[in-house]
Amino acid sequence: MIPVYMINGFLDSGKTEFIQYTIAQPYFQMRAKTLLIVCEEGDIEYDATLLKKSRTVMELIEDEEDFTAQNLIELEKKHKPARILIEFNGMWNSKNVKLPWHWKLEQQITCIDGSTFSSYFTNMKSLLAEHIRKSELIIMNRCDNIIEQIPTYKRNIKAINQNAEIIFEDKNGEVNATLEEDLPFDVNADVIDLDDTGYGIWYIDVLDNMQRYVGKTISYVGMVLHPENFPKGYFVPGRMAMTCCAEDMAFLGYACKYDQADTLKQKEWVKVTAKVAIEYFEDYGKEGPVLHAISVEKTKAPKEEVISFV
Numbered sequence: 001m002i003p004v005y006m007i008n009g010f011l012d013s014g015k016t017e018f019i020q021y022t023i024a025q026p027y028f029q030m031r032a033k034t035l036l037i038v039c040e041e042g043d044i045e046y047d048a049t050l051l052k053k054s055r056t057v058m059e060l061i062e063d064e065e066d067f068t069a070q071n072l073i074e075l076e077k078k079h080k081p082a083r084i085l086i087e088f089n090g091m092w093n094s095k096n097v098k099l100p101w102h103w104k105l106e107q108q109i110t111c112i113d114g115s116t117f118s119s120y121f122t123n124m125k126s127l128l129a130e131h132i133r134k135s136e137l138i139i140m141n142r143c144d145n146i147i148e149q150i151p152t153y154k155r156n157i158k159a160i161n162q163n164a165e166i167i168f169e170d171k172n173g174e175v176n177a178t179l180e181e182d183l184p185f186d187v188n189a190d191v192i193d194l195d196d197t198g199y200g201i202w203y204i205d206v207l208d209n210m211q212r213y214v215g216k217t218i219s220y221v222g223m224v225l226h227p228e229n230f231p232k233g234y235f236v237p238g239r240m241a242m243t244c245c246a247e248d249m250a251f252l253g254y255a256c257k258y259d260q261a262d263t264l265k266q267k268e269w270v271k272v273t274a275k276v277a278i279e280y281f282e283d284y285g286k287e288g289p290v291l292h293a294i295s296v297e298k299t300k301a302p303k304e305e306v307i308s309f310v
Helices: 015-023 048-053 069-079 117-123 125-133 147-160 196-208
Strands: 002-008 034-038 056-060 083-087 103-113 137-141 165-170 173-175 217-225 234-242 249-253 269-281 286-298 306-308
Touching: 002 015, 015 034, 015 048, 015 083, 015 103, 034 069, 048 056, 056 069, 103 117, 117 125, 117 147, 125 147, 147 165, 196 217, 196 234, 196 249, 196 306, 217 249
Parallel strands: 002 083, 002 103, 034 056, 034 083, 103 137, 137 165, 234 306
Antiparallel strands: 165 173, 217 234, 217 269, 234 249, 269 286
């Protein structure tokens, strides 16, 4: 079976840029040949030097009626590739696509120009939806001037494909788009109760969305850490986390102000209920989340002492 990667999207949605970026990465390189089938020519041309360096050969199919299994097999016979990339024409109906039986569609990705998404979603929803529905990954780029619309656009996409991973990008890279409804806890609860999964997600989300939690009360079970040279009246209640693999362990926690912090033993387990504030903290070297303890109660260790991001 020959692995196939299909990149969908309308003209000028960033497909060529995405493919050129991908084939330039070290992880993409292989000794065997890659066949790139381009179904429309946009304003950006492929770099011939990059194609040669990455052992990628390009073929153009301009007409939808020529995108047939038989013609695709002929291209395979001509180049004998180990894998195939297809830059698909966004105006073609993907329902009609029939790949050769021995071509395995490994991944489908849809690129979307955020600045024109609203127009396409309104006027060509059925065609756009077909791309989104079959894609594992949706990349919405050029989001610089639509930051406030991102939550709505994310809901639009999730309504079509709940399982797709969605990435939003502006000129500086990826844009955080975690919606409150995506979180495994209620941010508007009187007390936000964090379980193992919730703690890990909260720890990351508060970095990107500090204002979301200012003045909120949270509660969770954590391990006591007394960092060296920490100011009196503060400790860190956190969790050990596996962020990549078993060898990649880190203690995740934020400073907690507690007038009886010196009575807590290193590595003992406590149930912390605290109010979240955003303050300058010397150990951070900048403003960041600082917890103000309402109560700290000793408790037993959780069943799973290490949380995982793997």
